[in-house]
Amino acid sequence: MRRRTLPALLLPLALLLAACGGATSASTTGDTDGKGSVTLNIGDQKGGYEAILRASGExxxxxxxxxxxxxxxGPPLLEAVNAKAVDIGGVGNTPPVFAAGSDSKVVVVGASHGSSAGEALVVPKDSPLRNPAQLRGKSIAVAQGSSAHYQLVASLKxxxxSVSDVKLNYLQxxxxLAAFSRGKVDAWAIWDPYTSQVLRTTKARVLTTGEGVVNGLSFQVASPSALKDAKKAEAIGDLLARLQxxxxxxxxxxxxxxxxxxxxxxLPYEVALDAVKRSYGTRVPVAIDPAAIASEQAIADTFADLKLIPRRFTFKEYVDTRFNRDLPPSSTAPRSYGKASS
Known part of the structure; x- marks a missing residue:
């Protein structure tokens, strides 16, 4: 019964591999809104930009x-940005590194900073593991190239x-979830809303989170060709203000x-509310400043050292700061609702 039902828990989230996720992709085109001669092509994820902009009246x-x-x-969204099929889209802190590492034509134009509590390493409630130092020799499930992957690497460090001290199982x-629920792995590195869902629906507990070890940043990434179009660039600036x-x-x-x-x-409402309070609702729009760029450079260097991206590169070369406006620094503390359910 458990083996049959637990994997199904994630089926409603098949379209939420969240900007942070791996290479799985599927895309559809939506309808158009607004008026005028300029059309802005926006890359979205289920329950993402369009939903939040509509709900807020923006x-x-x-x-x-x-x-x-x-x-x-995120990765296929950035592939579309590179192909000029999309003008702008939102992703987590890791997909821009993989895109730039593949020499894709993408430009980071906006950022937000939120809590990293949803970037978690979870274990079964009855696990003898009590701290990350005890993970030596243990098996850990993680989506390769995801923000959870970087959070795992950073937490191990x-x-x-190091990653050579554990057994990594690269799984979406x-x-x-199937491997975790059947005891095939000792731990699982995940991100919200998966974190909130697993804590609500399975016998799991948090071993450690990304707080204090990862940057908590997410980004809006645009096509260079769209930025060269004055009218589209103006629309991108307006979109970023509306998202704020x-x-x-x-x-x-x-x-x-x-x-x-x-x-x-x-998602069940309770899971969605946990994820909002733990992660998504904590985000604060911030400037793409030297600290943010340096933090992303560290992620790029880490994955280059692990040979998970094909080349080293300078992250700053993939950034456009014209839309920073009067935004606060990237180190601005995330908003807080208090402790989410766990």
Whole structure:
């Protein structure tokens, strides 16, 4: 019974491999909104930009048109940006590193900083493991190239270990859940909303989180060709401002957003609310400043050392700071609702 039902828990989240996720992809095109001669092609994920902008009222009174394309994760979204099929889209802190490492034509134009509590390494509740230093020789499930992958690497380093000291099982969330629930792996590195879902629906507990070891950043990434188009660049600036206001709305209305998000994704409301309070509602739009660039450079260097990206590169060369406006520094503390359920 358990083996048959637990993997199904993640099926509603098949479209939420969250910007942070691996290479699984699927895309569809949505309808258009607004008016005017300019059409901004936005790469989205289920329950992402379009949902949050609609719920907050920020899709009202656009003076440009919007065409939505939906992706299951960050890497294929950035492939579309590279191919000029998408003008801009939102991803986590790791997909831009893999895209730039492959010499893709992408430019980071916006950023937000949130809590890293949802970037977690979980173990069964009855596990004898009590701290990351005890992971030596243990098997760990993780999605390769995801933000959870970097959080795992950083957490191991913090504990005096390296990836060579553990047994990595590169698995996407549905397969990882099956392995975790059957005791095939000792631990699982995940991100929200998976973290919130697993803590709500399985006998799991958090061994460690990304707090204090990862940067908590997420990004909006645009096509260089769109940025060279004056009208599209203006629309991108407007979109970033609307996303900033929408994020403020989420923080002020977490329950309302959780209801919308649950409907969009198929998540139980309680799981959605946990994820909002633990991760997504904590985000603060921030400037892409030298500290943010240096932090991403460290991620790039780490994956280059692990030979998981094909080349070393300078992250700063993939950044455009024209939209920083008067945003606070990237080190700005995440918003807090208090402790989420676990």
């Amino acid at each position: 899709l009202d009174d656009l003076d440009y048109r919007v065409k939505w394309s939906t992706f299951t994760s 913090e504990a005096g270990l 969330p549905a397969d990882a 206001r929408a994020q403020d709305w989420v923080f002020k209305h977490p329950e309302a957003w959780a209801k919308v998000w649950a409907k969009e994704t198929g």
